[in-house]
Amino acid sequence: MKLGVLSDIHEDFNRKETQSNIMSILSKWITTKRPNVFIISGDITDSSKKTLALLEQLQKECPDTTILFVHGNHDIYEENSVNAYETLLQFPGNLGNGVIELNDDWVVIGDGGWYDYSFGVPDYSKSDFKKGTFNNFTWPDKLYANWAESDSDVVGRYTLKLSYWLEKYRDRNIVMVTHFVPYAKYVEYKDEPGWDFFNSMMGSKKFGQLADKYNVKKYIFGHVHKRYHEQHNGMEIICNPLGYYPYEWTHESAEEEITSAIKMIEI
Numbered sequence: 001m002k003l004g005v006l007s008d009i010h011e012d013f014n015r016k017e018t019q020s021n022i023m024s025i026l027s028k029w030i031t032t033k034r035p036n037v038f039i040i041s042g043d044i045t046d047s048s049k050k051t052l053a054l055l056e057q058l059q060k061e062c063p064d065t066t067i068l069f070v071h072g073n074h075d076i077y078e079e080n081s082v083n084a085y086e087t088l089l090q091f092p093g094n095l096g097n098g099v100i101e102l103n104d105d106w107v108v109i110g111d112g113g114w115y116d117y118s119f120g121v122p123d124y125s126k127s128d129f130k131k132g133t134f135n136n137f138t139w140p141d142k143l144y145a146n147w148a149e150s151d152s153d154v155v156g157r158y159t160l161k162l163s164y165w166l167e168k169y170r171d172r173n174i175v176m177v178t179h180f181v182p183y184a185k186y187v188e189y190k191d192e193p194g195w196d197f198f199n200s201m202m203g204s205k206k207f208g209q210l211a212d213k214y215n216v217k218k219y220i221f222g223h224v225h226k227r228y229h230e231q232h233n234g235m236e237i238i239c240n241p242l243g244y245y246p247y248e249w250t251h252e253s254a255e256e257e258i259t260s261a262i263k264m265i266e267i
């Protein structure tokens with residue numbers, strides 16, 4: 001069984017910047033390569049309604065591939081992020097709806113997740129991270145994402161849901177998916193305060209702890225716009241973002257960048 005993996009498509013931004021139809025390139029790739037499943041681990045657009053419409057369109061254009069999705073921080077930029085989360089659940093392949101059984105052995109378990117400052121450098125306090133402003137730059141989620149609870153309570157909500165599913169399927173081979181980073185190893189520490197401060201907003205150790213506890217075989221995430229594909233803690237790690245044109249791309253054309261970025265894994 002073949003699984004295609006991509007995250008951080010940022011369709012709205014990349015379409016404007018490259019004047020290319022990002023989704024039709026993606027849909028052409030899927031219908032040509034025909035993976036059984038295609039997993040998009042968050043950050044499709046800055047609006048739940050736009051993300052939902054693009055997912056529905058993609059699934060319609062690629063009926064032979066099951067499109068699976070978890071939301072990123074950008075997909076829930078709305079006055080009320082709980083409403084945005086619920087809008088996105090209308091997409092049947094949203095892993096927030098429940099566990100997907102690929103076959104008798106393998107299941108996919110995931111949801112977007114959030115961050116709890118557990119990857120933050122120790123030089124700052126929890127209230128600094130809560131404010132999210134450093135050198136006059138405010139982390140965009142602080143302006144555009146609106147949860148009712150604190151960031152760590154949001155993570156608590158996700159870990160509760162994920163651990164319930166993981167426990168239930170603990171005897172199966174598990175592919176776990178979040179948008180946010182599960183291990184500090186995949187957060188870049190540059191020794192530049194203006195960069196390192198924002199590492200607090202990259203993910204949570206709790207997701208990695210759950211993956212370790214339940215012996216997850218493959219872990220797919222995104223959010224950090226840097227690509228990783230390696231073995232870690234006995235699991236296959238796949239972080240496969242498209243990222244922003246032009247600075248995070250290696251090719252000038254959207255077609256080349258997208259087709260070279262997509263990772264195909266097999267189970």
Ligand SMILES: [Fe+2]
Nearest residue numbers: 008043072223
């Ligand atoms: Fe992103």
Ligand SMILES: [Fe+2]
Nearest residue numbers: 043072073223
């Ligand atoms: Fe993100």
